[in-house]
Amino acid sequence: MTNEAILLGLAGVLTTAAPLIFAVVGETISERGGVINLSINGTVLLTAMGGFAVSVSTGSLLWGFVAGMVIGALVALIVAFGSVTLKQNQVAIGFVLALVCRDLAYFIGNPYMGLEGLRLPSLDIPLLGDIPIIGTLFFNHDLMTYLSYLIIPAAWVWIFRTRPGLVLQGIGEKPAAAFVRGSNVRRLRYLYTVLGGAIIGLSGPIYSLSVKAGWKGTISGLDGLGWIALAITIFGGWNPIRAALGVYLFAFLQWLGLVLQPSLPGVPSQVLQVAPFPLMIMTLLLVNIGNTEWVTRTLAVLPAPLRRFFNRLLRAMRASPPAALGTPFESE
Amino acid sequence: MHLLFIKQMNINLNQICKHFGKLQANDHISLLIPGGTIQGILGENGAGKSTLMKILSGFIQADEGEVILDGVQVRIHSPADAIQHGVGMLHQDPLDFPPMRVIDNFVLGQSGGLFPDWKSVVDEFKQLSEQFDFKLRHDAYVDMLTVGERQQLEILRLLWLGAQVIILDEPTTGISALQKQKLFETLKILAGRGKTVIFVSHKLEDVENLCDRVVVLRQGKLVGEQLKPFNTKNLVNMMFGKSIALEESKSHSTDRIAFELRDLSLEEERIQIQNIDLKIQAGEVIGLAGMEGSGQRPFMQACAGFLRPVHGRILVNGRDMTGMNYPAFKRQGVGYMPASRLEEGMIPGLTLSEHFILAGQQEGLFIDHDQWQEVTREKIRDYNIRGKPESPVESLSGGNQQRALLALLQQPLKLVLLEHPTRGLDIESVIYTWGKLKERCCDGAAIIYTSSDLEEILLYSDRILVFFSGKVSAPLSARGTSVAQLGNLIGGKDWARIKTGVGVTA
Numbered sequence: 053m054t055n056e057a058i059l060l061g062l063a064g065v066l067t068t069a070a071p072l073i074f075a076v077v078g079e080t081i082s083e084r085g086g087v088i089n090l091s092i093n094g095t096v097l098l099t100a101m102g103g104f105a106v107s108v109s110t111g112s113l114l115w116g117f118v119a120g121m122v123i124g125a126l127v128a129l130i131v132a133f134g135s136v137t138l139k140q141n142q143v144a145i146g147f148v149l150a151l152v153c154r155d156l157a158y159f160i161g162n163p164y165m166g167l168e169g170l171r172l173p174s175l176d177i178p179l180l181g182d183i184p185i186i187g188t189l190f191f192n193h194d195l196m197t198y199l200s201y202l203i204i205p206a207a208w209v210w211i212f213r214t215r216p217g218l219v220l221q222g223i224g225e226k227p228a229a230a231f232v233r234g235s236n237v238r239r240l241r242y243l244y245t246v247l248g249g250a251i252i253g254l255s256g257p258i259y260s261l262s263v264k265a266g267w268k269g270t271i272s273g274l275d276g277l278g279w280i281a282l283a284i285t286i287f288g289g290w291n292p293i294r295a296a297l298g299v300y301l302f303a304f305l306q307w308l309g310l311v312l313q314p315s316l317p318g319v320p321s322q323v324l325q326v327a328p329f330p331l332m333i334m335t336l337l338l339v340n341i342g343n344t345e346w347v348t349r350t351l352a353v354l355p356a357p358l359r360r361f362f363n364r365l366l367r368a369m370r371a372s373p374p375a376a377l378g379t380p381f382e383s384e
Numbered sequence: 385m386h387l388l389f390i391k392q393m394n395i396n397l398n399q400i401c402k403h404f405g406k407l408q409a410n411d412h413i414s415l416l417i418p419g420g421t422i423q424g425i426l427g428e429n430g431a432g433k434s435t436l437m438k439i440l441s442g443f444i445q446a447d448e449g450e451v452i453l454d455g456v457q458v459r460i461h462s463p464a465d466a467i468q469h470g471v472g473m474l475h476q477d478p479l480d481f482p483p484m485r486v487i488d489n490f491v492l493g494q495s496g497g498l499f500p501d502w503k504s505v506v507d508e509f510k511q512l513s514e515q516f517d518f519k520l521r522h523d524a525y526v527d528m529l530t531v532g533e534r535q536q537l538e539i540l541r542l543l544w545l546g547a548q549v550i551i552l553d554e555p556t557t558g559i560s561a562l563q564k565q566k567l568f569e570t571l572k573i574l575a576g577r578g579k580t581v582i583f584v585s586h587k588l589e590d591v592e593n594l595c596d597r598v599v600v601l602r603q604g605k606l607v608g609e610q611l612k613p614f615n616t617k618n619l620v621n622m623m624f625g626k627s628i629a630l631e632e633s634k635s636h637s638t639d640r641i642a643f644e645l646r647d648l649s650l651e652e653e654r655i656q657i658q659n660i661d662l663k664i665q666a667g668e669v670i671g672l673a674g675m676e677g678s679g680q681r682p683f684m685q686a687c688a689g690f691l692r693p694v695h696g697r698i699l700v701n702g703r704d705m706t707g708m709n710y711p712a713f714k715r716q717g718v719g720y721m722p723a724s725r726l727e728e729g730m731i732p733g734l735t736l737s738e739h740f741i742l743a744g745q746q747e748g749l750f751i752d753h754d755q756w757q758e759v760t761r762e763k764i765r766d767y768n769i770r771g772k773p774e775s776p777v778e779s780l781s782g783g784n785q786q787r788a789l790l791a792l793l794q795q796p797l798k799l800v801l802l803e804h805p806t807r808g809l810d811i812e813s814v815i816y817t818w819g820k821l822k823e824r825c826c827d828g829a830a831i832i833y834t835s836s837d838l839e840e841i842l843l844y845s846d847r848i849l850v851f852f853s854g855k856v857s858a859p860l861s862a863r864g865t866s867v868a869q870l871g872n873l874i875g876g877k878d879w880a881r882i883k884t885g886v887g888v889t890a
């Protein structure tokens with residue numbers, strides 16, 4: 053394999069990761085507010101189909117993406133209504149929606165199967181795109197891939213550095229305390245669930261208008277992406293940057309599996325396809341290691357400044373789910 | 385000159401009613417609080433004080449009655465409305481966000497631009513906490529703080545927000561005498577500037593020192609009102625319908641060693657404690673005094689098996705328990721009652737009787753609900769808990785949660801570890817509770833407890849350990865120590881005169 057091919061392959065990893073990035077960031081925002089949007093696997097399929105269908109019918113890529121966001125937001129609205137207003141079990145609602153949306157996508161999408169459609173053009177960034185290696189790797193992609201880079205820090209800054217972001221953390225952590233501080237918990241939960249849904253809704257069109265343009269029904273290879281996104285959201289500790297690193301690691305491992313397959317004829321191809329999953333889990337366990345007692349005790353022998361540094365580092369890496377995740381809020 | 389422009393807010397609560405099921409928590413309560421005064425609210429546990437305050441601050445809605453601020457009837461549907469009207473409240477149990485940092489908690493809820501100005505916020509926080517002598521680090525995580533420190537954080541936040549009406553529901557349980565003095569000074573200054581302060585407490589002394597006027601609630605009704613100067617006897621009479629006297633507390637200390645620490649060193653993120661030697665006799669009561677966060681909590685946790693010591697041995701009844709976990713300690717007869725009652729002590733959402741089922745011995749797979757109903761009823765009677773077996777624990781008043789927590793401790797025990805056992809209890813219940821605890825001592829249990837109330841420490845302990853930023857004094861005899869001496873030690877003074885660490889058995 054030439055260096056050039058490896059470089060292009062790695063660059064491809066960034067593009068194929070884009071749908072997952074949006075799905076994971078959207079889910080993270082929703083869950084930070086305390087609402088699990090479990091419908092995500094169905095949403096991704098439905099928006100992939102919907103985005104493609106709309107762009108084929110209107111001849112406009114923009115409308116395709118808008119359709120994705122609208123569909124994602126609407127599905128999330130149902131989740132929000134069921135869990136915030138009706139106070140029903142979020143897991144049950146989301147799971148049913150995941151199945152319904154998937155079947156809807158296959159059913160409504162039938163007429164659009166295999167049609168020739170639009171494809172998001174590549175957009176080289178001037179200057180940056182010309183830098184050797186870096187340019188090929190990061191700046192010879194399409195618009196949505198660039199947006200996928202941007203949405204990660206944007207979401208992180210919003211959640212951890214802005215005033216409304218602190219409130220977002222608050223309503224997912226202890227809604228009663230956020231309520232006491234003057235927040236309208238129900239309205240905010242609606243807002244963030246729908247916003248998260250809209251962001252998730254971009255991941256489908258990115259797939260069907262860019263990564264693997266077109267709609268191929270059940271063989272789109274898209275089914276399951278939503279479940280992976282859910283897992284990465286959790287392992288990412290509800291932190292967009294960590295979750296994004298998880299996504300890239302996952303995409304990279306998948307690519308590695310494909311590349312290595314020809315040179316490892318003895319290994320069944322299924323093993324290489326599945327390998328990214330346990331590897332992901334191992335990595336994320338390592339990241340969360342600061343929670344274990346023996347680590348704390350091992351650290352105790354280090355000199356004080358070093359120990360304090362490690363303690364802080366481990367504490368910063370520690371992740372716990374938003375305490376009120378999945379529970380409705382009763383103000384009385 | 386500027387006195388003329390002081391804005392004051394008169395609060396008028398008119399015929400407020402609130403019921404929970406059949407229970408009338410507030411029964412036609414009418415109360416007028418002039419602006420610029422400090423209003424005390426007294427009443428036994430479950431009298432309806434918190435309920436009334438929650439109504440005024442919008443956390444819950446009254447069934448009937450009206451709130452009139454400065455002559456204008458207002459509708460307060462949510463805390464957001466209350467904040468709009470300038471009403472802020474400190475809740476009895478801290479309503480904060482444990483996994484977030486202190487400074488995030490501080491800022492959260494404050495209005496302003498998209499990005500808080502972190503630097504100035506941190507500066508203001510430091511300045512404010514220095515003003516009260518609170519030792520809070522702005523970058524610490526709240527789940528590492530003690531309950532008392534979390535209350536301190538909430539006090540600072542509330543004062544910083546600058547509400548016109550400041551409601552404090554039991555703010556003094558987690559702060560030392562000196563800090564309390566500073567807090568009171570500030571509250572008086574604020575009242576002088578026209579703010580209205582409402583102060584709910586069980587400590588008559590605090591109320592008398594701070595407040596201009598006092599009302600007493602009993603079983604949901606307003607039963608009396610007094611202006612300064614107060615008549616203590618009268619107040620007690622109004623609160624309980626009878627007079628109550630403190631009794632001299634007896635010692636049940638025996639010769640048998642129940643618990644021993646040998647050269648114990650502990651370490652936690654914030655604090656290190658070195659070389660404690662201590663022998664505790666069966667029946668003895670050891671009080672831990674010190675400012676919140678001076679090391680009492682890791683000490684307790686080590687004694688209960690939650691925190692492994694980095695050095696030294698722990699012996700329960702002569703058996704070496706070093707390095708074992710809480711279930712092992714529990715089997716040896718060690719019981720632990722944490723301070724954060726709704727987070728570590730009990731499970732919100734479960735009823736009282738479900739708690740007793742969980743705490744009890746399991747026999748067989750299925751639960752005999754009738755039998756446990758009976759057990760629960762007995763405990764409710766025994767510990768005078770105002771609630772029913774089927775009440776969810778979070779619906780109990782603060783003091784009644786505390787009683788339930790005490791009732792949940794298994795029996796018999798060899799060592800009872802209690803963090804702030806009487807936090808939020810009224811005087812009558814404090815006496816009653818200590819009576820119960822001393823019964824355990826009579827049966828040979830040793831008790832180690834923390835309290836921020838020095839008088840309680842001196843009255844009920846046999847010996848006292850003073851904590852100051854990780855330093856631990858040798859045990860002091862409670863008889864030979866005065867409140868003033870203890871106060872100095874807690875503040876870090878006079879340590880040269882006493883021995884540290886190496887404990888001598890009395």
Ligand SMILES: Nc1ncnc2c1ncn2[C@@H]1O[C@H](COP(=O)(O)OP(=O)(O)OP(=O)(O)O)[C@@H](O)[C@H]1O
Pocket residue numbers: 384404407409427428429430431432433434435436476770771778779780781782783784808
């Ligand atoms: N959400 C609720 N559901 C049911 N009952 C409740 C609820 N909140 C309070 N109560 C009941 O109302 C009564 C008054 O409670 P409240 O919390 O006002 O008492 P309190 O005077 O603050 O007592 P304490 O000094 O113990 O804090 C109690 O008997 C309590 O059990």
Ligand SMILES: [Mg+2]
Pocket residue numbers: 433434435476553781782783
């Ligand atoms: Mg109360």
